[in-house]
Amino acid sequence: MHNPQLNSNGELIHLLSIEGLPRGILTHILDTAASFLGITDREVKKVPLLRGKSVFNLFFENSTRTRTTFEIAAKRLSADVLNLDITRSSTAKGETLLDTIDNLCSMHADMFVVRHASSGAPYLIADHLKRVGRDDIHVVNAGDGRHAHPTQGLLDMYTIRHFKKNFENLRVAIVGDILHSRVARSDIHALTTLGVPEVRAIGPQTLLPTDLGRMGVQVYHDMNEGLRDCDVVIMLRLQNERMNGALLPSAGEYFKHYGLTPAKLALAKPDAIVMHPGPMNRGVEIDSAVADGPQAVILDQVTFGIAVRMAVMSILAGN
Amino acid sequence: MTLPPFPLPDAEAQCRALADLIRPRLTPDTALVGIYSGGAWIAERLSQLLQLPEEAGLIDISFYRDDFAEKGLHPQVRPTQIPFDVNGRRLILVDDVLYTGRTTRAALNELFDYGRPAAVELAVLADRGERELPVAPTYCVWNLELPRQTCLTLGRDETGLLSWRVEDHA
Incomplete structure (x- = not known):
């Protein structure tokens, strides 16, 4: 079966689940994270990899800590970060998940970091992006239901x-x-x-x-x-x-x-x-x-978590 | 097309020649920073030849490349390690081959995220011309011209010996 996380060259374009990813991709992420770890010791704690890119944190379920570490990771990559507190905005007014996504696509998002209480929500979004021809936008699963993190x-x-x-x-x-x-x-x-x-x-x-x-x-x-x-x-x-x-x-x-x-x-x-x-x-x-x-x-897990999220976002953005 | 120039020069001898160029202009605050991977090997070699008290800094420019949007992240990123404070230091950036100048640009940007050096010079073993940016080497031991599809790379064998390789990318 086709793995929606990989493009036709076998490169990672979304991170939805670890299940089904080859060892090489996991190792590449860990190796890349090691290089990001040293950035915090420098005078300028940023690299320009995602300069000009917009990362949208879509948290349909509360999690201050995970959202914060994704936000720090994106900012250390020089991305612009927008935190959308979905639980208190559009969804509360009755907008469907995919309508929310379409709206954000029109705001020129480059990456969605998604936390959702329903298992599979990030898959639904990735699938939708492909259907509407916007699979240049990358999706990172920041925790979906009981499924994956x-x-x-x-x-x-x-x-x-x-x-x-x-x-x-x-x-x-x-x-x-x-x-x-x-x-x-x-x-x-x-x-x-x-x-x-x-x-x-x-x-x-x-x-x-x-x-x-x-x-x-x-x-x-x-x-x-x-x-x-x-x-x-x-x-x-x-x-x-x-x-x-x-x-x-x-x-x-x-x-x-x-x-x-x-x-x-x-x-x-x-x-x-x-x-x-x-x-x-x-x-x-x-x-x-x-x-x-x-x-x-x-x-230590918390510190490493930022470097790992930087690695994931920069690998996705480059594929 | 035949590949000039044959035979390829001895890279180890070139390292000694490069050290001879740098030696008269060494100051107590000089430090070396080698660009992975060829430049890092040369910087380590120069460090021994010049008997510098400090280890050379090693820099991986993957996070500063200007072709990230087209090529994505390099599959093998190594951690940049600068074991000294760059502020106020006289740095010599070391690379194997100077070509378009884009690698030098990326390395300069990364260095300045570590602080403000007093000066930065550039030492290379080979300069193959065809610059796309206003970059010039301060120290260079080999000027050559190569066709665009020809790739000149430095290799290191298991004994640590450096040597040149030329490959045609058709």
């Missing part, structure tokens, strides 16, 4: 490669609400594509999808067992709204079984790193002693 997946891979040097001999555990997590899905596809031999999913039955085995992931319900000898521990945010449903008894109960404490972390390798996509719920999925401890690389 590819730049988070890539920055997680950058972080792992930075601290562990390669992917070939790693044991990586993803802990928490994997069922509702687009981050987990993107991480699993990226880890598999980059050749990580062992990916583990740890969580209660009610928060794990049923197709993990098919994705090559080993399932654990006991955290003490799952963390044993891991090199990388990726904690997921427990969304509060899950607590209201019948999925979990209470935050305290969850922390007792699946919260990362120093004692549980001691079961992983001594040099294991702890990651979290943020924002963290201290005392729910992670103990403060771990979040602020020497093995946490959570703030």
